[in-house]
Amino acid sequence: LHLIDMLLIGRRWISIFCRKFATRPDKGERPAAYDARFVESCWYDFWLANDFFNKSPTTGRKPYVFCLPPPNITGDLHLGHALTVAIEDAIARKHRMCGDAVFWIPGFDHAGLATQLVVENMLFNKNGILRKEMSREDFVRACDAWKMERMSSIEAQLIKLGSSLNWQRTFYTMDTNFTKAVVEAFKILHQQGLIYRDYRIVNWSPYFCSGVSDIEVQLRYVEQPTEITIPGRIEPVSFGRLYFVKYPLENPTAEDEFVIVATTRPETIPADQAVAVHPEDPRYGHLIGLRVRNPLLSGKMLPVICDKRVEQNLGSGVVKVTPAHGRMDFDLAREHGLPLEHRCIDDHGRMVVDELVELNGLERFAGRELVLSMLINRDLLVDCKSHPMNVPICIRSGDVMEPMLKEQWYLNCSELATEVEHAVDRLDILPAGMRNEWLNWTSKSENWCLSRQSWWGHRVPAYYATFENDCHPSVWVVASDESDARGVIADKYPQYTLVNLRQDDDVLDTWFSSALVPLVLGGWPEKFNSRFTENCYFPLSLLETGHDILGFWAVKMAMLSLKLVGELPFRKLLLHGMICDEQRQKMSKSKGNVINPMQLIQGTPSTETDQGVTAYGADAVRFALLRSNVKADTVAFDQTMLTRSRHFCNKLWQSFKFVKKMWNNDTEVDILSPVYTSLVDRWILSRLSAVVKNVNESFETYDFHRCTNDLLDFWWFEFCDVYLEWSKHYFYPDRTPAAENVVSMFAIVTDTYLRLLAPFMPFLTEELYSMLPLKSKAISVHDAAYPKADTINFFEPHLDSQMRFISELLHHVRSVRREFNISPVKLLKGIAICKGVERAALENFSELIDQLACFRCDLVDSDKYINMPNHLTLISQENCQLHLELMYVKQDEILERFEKQLNLLQKKREKLLRKLNTRMRLLRWLRYFRRDYLITFTLLPYAISIVSILLIPCTKVEESFNLQAYDHNYFPGVVPRTFLGALLLSIAVYPFYILAKLFGLSKFWLLIATRCMLTTGVYIAYYKLLKSASRNFAKHICIDIRFAHIVEIVG
CATH class of the missing domain: 3.90.740.10 (Valyl/Leucyl/Isoleucyl-tRNA synthetase, editing domain)
Structure with missing residues (x-):
């Protein structure tokens, strides 16, 4: 283990040393369209070379410390890990840009029983070897080799996601530091009487021959008899x-x-x-x-x-x-x-x-x-x-759990839970509703079974001692190692001769070592100091994780930290929801809806049977994940959202190409105080200020969906659709003198926006930032200061309200052009009677309207000035009446199109009226014959039912009496009612069967007879029901039921 730790640390230091003097990558000519592979190819090496992820803390300022929930070394990362990385990397990059020394520490979890299962399968598939055929030491060595391979693969995947982790501080839950911490924690808790050995019922997996934790057990609810396939058994087992x-x-x-x-x-x-x-x-x-x-x-x-x-x-x-x-x-x-x-x-x-x-x-x-x-x-x-019942299923193996009485090591959680419950007021939990969930976990906390019957994991630091001639009962001794155990026994039982000493074969539950992560990062137990130092990692500034492991990890972490050092392990707890598919169903391999984030990032080639996957890139995947409310119970991953996020990346790419072109080649520009060319300049800066303010506020509450939506809306619908289109007339057909002022506006907006977007799209913003020819810019966008509301302060709310009206007007004008097929270059004219904000908007932004919609509007004070024989009212509001002159509209074509639409609507109306008249005539006919009770209400429904059941498709009726559904193995001694129904029907039809044999009738006529008998039986029951309703309620109630029945069938 010591050698493995040295290799891991050495590999990363050599990698960084070799890159130390790297410069900004020169990747050659940029592609015409956004290409994620091109954009994301070299920037991570550039960040590592410049050591951006390991900034030293400012003197007197505590670093911002948090850790990546250590992924299991069982396999590749899934979409849930990608969501965690997207959230935590955005937080880390934002805090670095705000001047904090951020220690976002990566780690890996040995995953105990889960890893043992994966390695067992690997050994059997690869070499045909079973674990039982190996020694414990050989199997542990195989697990170590697997661990090295998976850690390297997971690290590469985290790099592909763009995670800005402090790789030099990587931890592993079975490294030397964790081993010392686990043993020390077990000893202390045992000395305090909190860890004890006892017989209790545990979740036992016969497949693993081991107990498993509650989080590894899924309760499958079955409402009726259900067959479940169990590993190692050919025939499924029926439950319920x-x-x-x-x-x-x-x-x-x-x-x-x-x-x-x-x-x-x-x-x-x-x-x-x-x-x-x-x-x-x-x-x-x-x-x-x-x-x-x-x-x-x-x-x-x-x-x-x-x-x-x-x-x-x-x-x-x-x-x-x-x-x-x-x-x-x-x-x-x-x-x-x-x-x-x-x-x-x-x-x-x-x-x-x-x-x-x-x-x-x-x-x-x-x-x-x-x-x-x-x-x-x-x-x-x-x-x-x-x-109905809940069947406990092991999520690792699919085995049905067996409650089993076992002698195991337990941690008494009642006292610890009380301390955690009292400390909740010192903890900031987001979302706020999860505070109740935290209290629920502490109130229902049961004693924690620590033992696992596995070879892979932290072996229980307890030794079983037996004495000579049974002069004293055998005892369990908790000690750091065998030498320590012998010392404890010599001190405690000096008068007895020790015969045998063996360590417990069991290992500890994986969550025990995982719960010690903050303490180990803080140097516990050897170099622990929770008071402020430059390299103080305890307590964590934030713990961010999924709410599904709140009780298994976060609460247990708090329990152990409070008991061992008297402090909470983190100041703030952020819980995100469970990643689901578009239908908000949990992703699982059995449902076939699991998504590999690496396939989304890198893409897959198409084949004859598979269309392949587009390479969306890490930025688009991360942005799509963060566009959902991550604090909700479930986070739905929408493929449409992913496609739109990639389109947004391309929109950024294309718009920056245009801005760069307007920049007058590579002339560097100073970001100075803005020089306004028009009110549109002031408006875009006002909107930029609003976005900066909103994004910062949403970041503080971790509402990332608000951040990403505000950023997308500003760039796409305000900067590109309005400001960029407006600014083109300064450059085309000829560059005007005012163009230089517009370029300075470009510089302010693009520089601010890229810094604002950087935590969410690290690769693309770095690439675009490198394109900006600014005189005073940072070496990297992630090394620049994050925009704050007090530094970007150009608020002009009145311009915002005016532009909202202008946006509405532009939408209406464009809709008219589409509806009447009017060319975008043809000038449209209008007249408006406005006051207040609307009038100011038309006066201030008339040039913008002309530029973007080719529309000019005259302002008048009264209706008498409106003299347009052919016009359309675009806006009709209390403060504004705006009329558009239809100059290029051919009325004959428009009327002809409207007539066609009207004819279609009239045909639909006539069809609906015919159906309604049919039902009304039937009701009138029934009321006319209401006195004829027998004919109207007895024979008519029967006749209708006969016709209806004869017209049903052949398989529908027969499937209701499928005798193969009866299986005596699953209903021993019990005769199901379906069988009785089929038996009675067979008896009733048997005479027809004899006649069919005598006269040589085909099976078709036997089928008709069967259906008629079935209808008769059903109608007799229906008739008895109506008689009962008439007897117990009133006769008119019975008649009304028959009315409804007949009308429903005929209608």
């Missing part, structure tokens, strides 16, 4: 059924021979220790204290106990108590003094029942099938019903 089993009484009577117990897990019956009822349930009160026989082990007696946690209305109201295979069962058994350790399923998920040889060694779900068969043969299975 409640079985009702007879438990005979020890001393049966005529009134009570047995109790019926409801269970979803009949395979665990051999391990039952009792049956339980609710103490207030009148059905079973007289049975409390008696004993029943185990239905599979008749010689085993089980007491009937009472507990208020039993649900009276669930199943039969009687439950079995199996302490070794259920959390609530374990708690209930412990309180009632029942045996706890008897189990019937081993660590590999196989049945262990010495009394029943036929069950021994069977896989647990095969054991379930055999148990059900045995119960049926003994006439002890009463019923089987559909039952």
